[in-house]
Amino acid sequence: MLDNKTAAKDFGFGEDEAMMRDAVRRYLSDNLSTYTLSRLVAQAPEPIYDHGDKAPWDPHMWSDIVQLGWTALAVEEKAGGTNISMAGIAAIVEEVGRAALPSPLIPTVSASLMLRRVGGQAADQLLSEIAGQGLAASLAITNASGSWEPTDTPLVARQVGPDLVLSGRAYFVQDAFKVGVLLASARLGDDLVLCAVRFGATGLSLEQDHIHDLTRDQATVHFDDVRVGESAILSRNAADALSATWPALLTLVAADLCGAAEWLLQTTVSYAKERVQFDRPIGFFQAVKHPLVDAMVGIDSARSLLYHAAAEIDSESPQALTAARMAKSAASDAAAFISNRAIQLHGGIGFTWEHALHIYFKRNMHNQALYGDGVYQRRKLADTLIGPIAYILL
Amino acid sequence: MSIFNKAMEPQEFRQYARQWLVDNAPPPPPERLPITPIEVMTVKQRDYLQAWQRQCYEAGLIGTDYPVEYGGHGQSGLQRIANQEMERAGVPYLINIVGLNMVAPTIMKHGTDAQKRQFLPGCLSGDEIWCQGFSEPGAGSDLSNQRTMAVRDGDDWIVNGHKVWTSLGHFAKWMILITRTSNDHRYEGLTYFLCPIAGHPGVTVRPLIKITGETGFNEVLFENARIPDANRLDDIGKGWTVAMTTLSAERGAAEGAGSAGSGVGDPAVTIRKLIELARTTQRGGGVAANDPITRDAIMQRAILAEGLRQSAKRARVPALCDDPMRLPLQTKLVITEFDQDNARLGVEIAGAHATLYKRDPRAPAAGHWPLAYLNSFGNTIAAGTNEIQRNILGERVLGLPKSK
Numbered sequence: 001m002l003d004n005k006t007a008a009k010d011f012g013f014g015e016d017e018a019m020m021r022d023a024v025r026r027y028l029s030d031n032l033s034t035y036t037l038s039r040l041v042a043q044a045p046e047p048i049y050d051h052g053d054k055a056p057w058d059p060h061m062w063s064d065i066v067q068l069g070w071t072a073l074a075v076e077e078k079a080g081g082t083n084i085s086m087a088g089i090a091a092i093v094e095e096v097g098r099a100a101l102p103s104p105l106i107p108t109v110s111a112s113l114m115l116r117r118v119g120g121q122a123a124d125q126l127l128s129e130i131a132g133q134g135l136a137a138s139l140a141i142t143n144a145s146g147s148w149e150p151t152d153t154p155l156v157a158r159q160v161g162p163d164l165v166l167s168g169r170a171y172f173v174q175d176a177f178k179v180g181v182l183l184a185s186a187r188l189g190d191d192l193v194l195c196a197v198r199f200g201a202t203g204l205s206l207e208q209d210h211i212h213d214l215t216r217d218q219a220t221v222h223f224d225d226v227r228v229g230e231s232a233i234l235s236r237n238a239a240d241a242l243s244a245t246w247p248a249l250l251t252l253v254a255a256d257l258c259g260a261a262e263w264l265l266q267t268t269v270s271y272a273k274e275r276v277q278f279d280r281p282i283g284f285f286q287a288v289k290h291p292l293v294d295a296m297v298g299i300d301s302a303r304s305l306l307y308h309a310a311a312e313i314d315s316e317s318p319q320a321l322t323a324a325r326m327a328k329s330a331a332s333d334a335a336a337f338i339s340n341r342a343i344q345l346h347g348g349i350g351f352t353w354e355h356a357l358h359i360y361f362k363r364n365m366h367n368q369a370l371y372g373d374g375v376y377q378r379r380k381l382a383d384t385l386i387g388p389i390a391y392i393l394l
Numbered sequence: 395m396s397i398f399n400k401a402m403e404p405q406e407f408r409q410y411a412r413q414w415l416v417d418n419a420p421p422p423p424p425e426r427l428p429i430t431p432i433e434v435m436t437v438k439q440r441d442y443l444q445a446w447q448r449q450c451y452e453a454g455l456i457g458t459d460y461p462v463e464y465g466g467h468g469q470s471g472l473q474r475i476a477n478q479e480m481e482r483a484g485v486p487y488l489i490n491i492v493g494l495n496m497v498a499p500t501i502m503k504h505g506t507d508a509q510k511r512q513f514l515p516g517c518l519s520g521d522e523i524w525c526q527g528f529s530e531p532g533a534g535s536d537l538s539n540q541r542t543m544a545v546r547d548g549d550d551w552i553v554n555g556h557k558v559w560t561s562l563g564h565f566a567k568w569m570i571l572i573t574r575t576s577n578d579h580r581y582e583g584l585t586y587f588l589c590p591i592a593g594h595p596g597v598t599v600r601p602l603i604k605i606t607g608e609t610g611f612n613e614v615l616f617e618n619a620r621i622p623d624a625n626r627l628d629d630i631g632k633g634w635t636v637a638m639t640t641l642s643a644e645r646g647a648a649e650g651a652g653s654a655g656s657g658v659g660d661p662a663v664t665i666r667k668l669i670e671l672a673r674t675t676q677r678g679g680g681v682a683a684n685d686p687i688t689r690d691a692i693m694q695r696a697i698l699a700e701g702l703r704q705s706a707k708r709a710r711v712p713a714l715c716d717d718p719m720r721l722p723l724q725t726k727l728v729i730t731e732f733d734q735d736n737a738r739l740g741v742e743i744a745g746a747h748a749t750l751y752k753r754d755p756r757a758p759a760a761g762h763w764p765l766a767y768l769n770s771f772g773n774t775i776a777a778g779t780n781e782i783q784r785n786i787l788g789e790r791v792l793g794l795p796k797s798k
Contacts, residue, residue, distance in 0.1 A: 010711045018713040091714070269792045283794035286785070292792060293784045297724055301701030307714060308704040326697045378693035379686070385696060386669055389684050 011307040012314050017088030024092045028099040034356045041214040055214045057102040066134030074112035075131040086310035090255040097259025102215040104136040104175035111137035111183050114245040118235045136179040140170035140221050148372040150242040155186035157193050162230050166223040176206050176219035194238035195228045213366040247324035250371050251309045254331035257367050260360050261299045261335040264342040291341050298334035305330045329377035332368040339364045397454050407472045414453050415483040420446050431491045432561035433610035443489035447520030457518035465515030493517040493524035499643040504628040504636050525566035527557040535782045538580050544573035549623050553616040563599045563612035566591045572633050584633030588625045606768045644777050645726040661699035664736050677745035720791050727783040734770035741767050
């Protein structure tokens with residue numbers, strides 16, 4: 001069974017996945033045009049950048065998304081989910097990135113995959129709420145230094161009777177203001193626990209981060225003696241589950257980057273065909289044409305690595321983390337390159353809020369850093385593929 | 395006569411090919427072989443490689459998907475598997491690379507039945523080595539600027555002109571030759587021939603020395619050389635169309651008639667060699683593999699190597715390719731630059747040791763990296779420079795306005 005999956009010639013992207021991806025693409029092109037997106041999140045900078053408002057999003061669209069079953073993607077059928085392959089999920093997240101959809105979908109899918117990995121009754125209950133009722137979820141697992149080590153939690157737990165009490169602050173929590181539950185990892189002595197903390201719990205408060213990206217929110221989450229009952233303790237030994245989910249977390253962000261990068265490429269290509277200077281469409285000039293080809297080549301390599309990572313995750317391959325780091329590195333760099341060229345090749349208009357490019361540029365900049373950029377991934381890869389620096393002796 | 399008496403299933407054929415390659419691995423070559431088949435220089439190397447190609451051909455690993463009446467093995471969709479298994483087994487490359495990758499697909503598409511019967515068997519078996527007569531001193535990336543003239547004389551054509559960069563020309567029995575048959579039309583004035591070379595009156599092959607100091611390609615002079623009209627491929631004035639078939643086959647859009655790799659090698663193997671080099675090289679007072687910048691550079695290469703492998707796989711999943719030509723048309727550009735950048739990194743990692751030529755016993759990896767770097771420009775320039783490849787991709791895939 002596993003061998004079959006490893007050898008899957010189509011990365012596990014079959015007819016069901018293609019149908020689901022096409023449906024997502026259709027919904028987004030019908031409901032979230034670039035014009036609609038700009039009207040939604042980028043009418044004017046003042047509310048967000050001057051007054052500190054959270055970037056707007058469309059909760060009605062979230063209701064649609066739940067109805068359409070997107071939150072059920074990573075949930076097993078027994079918990080009311082769709083359970084499509086990781087390649088299918090990656091393809092759908094590519095569409096989400098292509099549309100720059102503001103929503104807590106990616107954190108929710110990330111949390112779903114972690115819950116599946118953890119297993120147990122409490123996790124299953126949450127998964128069925130995610131799939132059936134559109135409960136949105138996010139991860140509170142990152143410390144103040146922005147470490148991307150799966151077990152570097154900033155939170156501390158202590159045992160009080162049958163309950164746990166969590167304290168500390170979790171940083172860089174994605175779309176925290178849109179979700180109903182946080183999966184929080186915390187140190188309990190030498191162990192790592194994973195708890196489900198519902199929005200509104202006593203002692204839980206959200207401090208908004210002021211960010212560039214207009215398509216999400218981000219928060220520092222304060223845990224001031226948050227009491228977690230036994231039914232909300234997902235695991236008392238969660239280190240393995242966190243590490244095992246890591247490839248999927250990297251892969252989801254890589255997919256978002258690939259989709260957004262392709263949108264930037266196609267948008268810039270269209271502009272280069274229309275914009276006339278010196279009596280010719282600027283796409284005629286090789287100084288414009290060749291960088292766009294280079295961007296395409298980079299995006300294609302990243303997409304191939306993305307689906308490879310997805311297939312490795314599905315087959316529970318020991319190479320999954322390596323494949324996911326490669327995908328995240330390639331996607332971060334490909335997106336960074338086309339983000340840069342898209343603004344430059346659009347010229348003046350791309351430097352303004354008149355055009356939607358800046359929305360994608362900022363979303364990509366955020367995603368490049370999330371879970372580590374290309375340089376970070378390659379440092380980790382080198383430790384695996386070349387060996388740690390200290391151990392190399394001649 | 396094919397050794398197969400029925401259509402083989404892909405899995406069955408793969409097992410057969412794998413086992414045959416184990417059982418028939420050739421002895422080491424009598425002399426060190428150059429990096430790629432197009433640089434083969436000596437008769438000893440040629441004889442060794444020709445014998446190997448014939449063996450592979452007779453085993454059904456070459457011309458696998460070609461019709462039996464044209465010397466092939468009558469299978470369908472199995473050449474790709476044979477190529478993969480030859481690449482995987484790490485056996486020597488096939489010397490008739492021009493014949494297999496370019497000539498055979500072109501003759502199959504444009505040749506008459508008689509031409510297919512005459513030319514394909516020797517091409518597939520490697521008994522008759524082919525070279526390519528496209529480039530001229532004044533016709534490089536701009537292939538339509540052909541000056542070599544062919545003038546009709548009864549049942550023959552009389553050819554005068556000058557071809558350059560002719561790999562394998564010194565061993566070739568035949569050349570695929572583009573000539574100008576009319577000055578009135580730039581493109582419609584071109585005609586394509588299958589031209590005899592070795593010992594043919596009026597044809598002179600002279601070696602050219604390339605950047606590495608090695609010979610390996612040639613210039614070919616035509617002085618009133620006669621070609622029978624029967625050797626014309628497709629119609630008079632159709633040369634440009636036929637040449638495009640050859641070039642798209644060369645650029646990897648087809649499986650060709652057989653390949654054990656171009657000599658560029660398995661990307662993953664190249665990465666392992668770079669890591670090995672970094673681990674064993676003292677440079678600037680430390681081990682190269684400890685240098686964070688070097689580590690990052692190698693990982694960039696490793697990611698691209700995996701990307702190449704996975705793109706080849708994704709190209710066969712239509713649902714994950716919006717445009718079916720998008721990945722295949724990138725092959726030449728991506729692989730040749732990947733190869734060049736690897737070689738350049740090898741030179742960088744080797745540091746002071748990269749100054750050593752292959753004669754020097756202390757040269758790391760027998761002097762491979764600096765020579766590979768020098769040599770890599772052959773591939774980034776040939777078959778349409780990579781600047782032309784970027785034009786093609788920009789225009790055909792992205793739909794940008796044509797540069798001309």
